[in-house]
Amino acid sequence: MENFGDVSVNIRPWLVALIENKTLTELTLNFACFNLADCQCFIRGLASNASLKRVTVDQLRQSIAAEICQAMRENGVWDRFFISEPLVIDDPVVVLTECKELHRITFNSGIFESDQQSEQLHITLCLLRSSTHVTSLCLQVRRVPLNRKLSSLIGQYISGTKVLRELELDFYSVAENDVDRAQRALVQALSLNKSIRKLSLKGLCFDETEIEMLADVLQYSRMIYDFYFETTQFVMGTRHKFCAAATQLVHFHPRLVEKVQELTSVDEKQAVLQIRNSLKSISEMDDFMCMAGVVKYSVTCYGREDSQKQLVDLNVECWLHIQQYINVGDILDEQ
Numbered sequence: 001m002e003n004f005g006d007v008s009v010n011i012r013p014w015l016v017a018l019i020e021n022k023t024l025t026e027l028t029l030n031f032a033c034f035n036l037a038d039c040q041c042f043i044r045g046l047a048s049n050a051s052l053k054r055v056t057v058d059q060l061r062q063s064i065a066a067e068i069c070q071a072m073r074e075n076g077v078w079d080r081f082f083i084s085e086p087l088v089i090d091d092p093v094v095v096l097t098e099c100k101e102l103h104r105i106t107f108n109s110g111i112f113e114s115d116q117q118s119e120q121l122h123i124t125l126c127l128l129r130s131s132t133h134v135t136s137l138c139l140q141v142r143r144v145p146l147n148r149k150l151s152s153l154i155g156q157y158i159s160g161t162k163v164l165r166e167l168e169l170d171f172y173s174v175a176e177n178d179v180d181r182a183q184r185a186l187v188q189a190l191s192l193n194k195s196i197r198k199l200s201l202k203g204l205c206f207d208e209t210e211i212e213m214l215a216d217v218l219q220y221s222r223m224i225y226d227f228y229f230e231t232t233q234f235v236m237g238t239r240h241k242f243c244a245a246a247t248q249l250v251h252f253h254p255r256l257v258e259k260v261q262e263l264t265s266v267d268e269k270q271a272v273l274q275i276r277n278s279l280k281s282i283s284e285m286d287d288f289m290c291m292a293g294v295v296k297y298s299v300t301c302y303g304r305e306d307s308q309k310q311l312v313d314l315n316v317e318c319w320l321h322i323q324q325y326i327n328v329g330d331i332l333d334e335q
Helices: 012-020 036-047 062-075 092-098 114-128 148-160 182-192 208-220 241-250 254-264 268-280 285-292 316-323
Strands: 026-030 054-058 081-083 104-108 136-141 166-171 198-202 226-228
Touching: 012 036, 036 062, 062 092, 092 104, 092 114, 104 114, 114 148, 148 182, 182 208, 241 268, 241 285, 254 268
Parallel strands: 026 054, 054 081, 104 136, 136 166, 166 198, 198 226
Antiparallel strands: none
């Protein structure tokens, strides 16, 4: 203990444990319980413990993030630390330039004063272009309207990054009467990105063209394996092919059930029932074909001279059997 100098009573038991315990391999610790000096002592203690391979840190405060990263570098233990939650940044310059060990970050414009939000968002987006250590980004834009200028900045980052694996875009305000369609720049940027594997889009209103573009991105992407785009819209009544297709693909996912519960204030059983009913609404042939864009009202077939059965002649059981193998999204749109 003499190598650690003055040690507070808060961190002393942990240092003793690090020195004496030779079998523990994983540990989860809440850094919010300690001040900066305590955290630095713990990191020095970790350097002397060879058995502890992984330390999961909860609630790392941004006010000490730079010093913590420096201590990890100086003691050679950065590869044994895992920050459990993305760091919410209030000083993008410090975090993005001095904390290269932090790979998951969240920018929430709502934590800044109204007159600072646009500036801080602009600074963050500019710094992100050279922040090759950031692999997960959550961008929460509150009182800054999504206009063409902002979407262009975000789009430049999305299309240029080769290291970003997870992206969440969460908007609360879209510029009114935006004839340039700010959302379209984002979809175009996503079509150029080759690194994102997990994508979440919230608060965006896409038109028909943009939804088709986004569907193409998802269909032809070899990287994106997890996509969340308000599939609850279809459950809640939005009758659109893209929403229906998304719901068919993820209707079994517990996150969709949770989201429906959250929006409708019902229990899990009722949420599951709503999802089933929404899918049932397109189970019949006419409804399915209308949603897929094949017909406008109902399925009809030209008469055959040989009187052979046609699609419209299938009974309900046969059609439901066929539908097990096709989704709305499988039906290509007319070119």
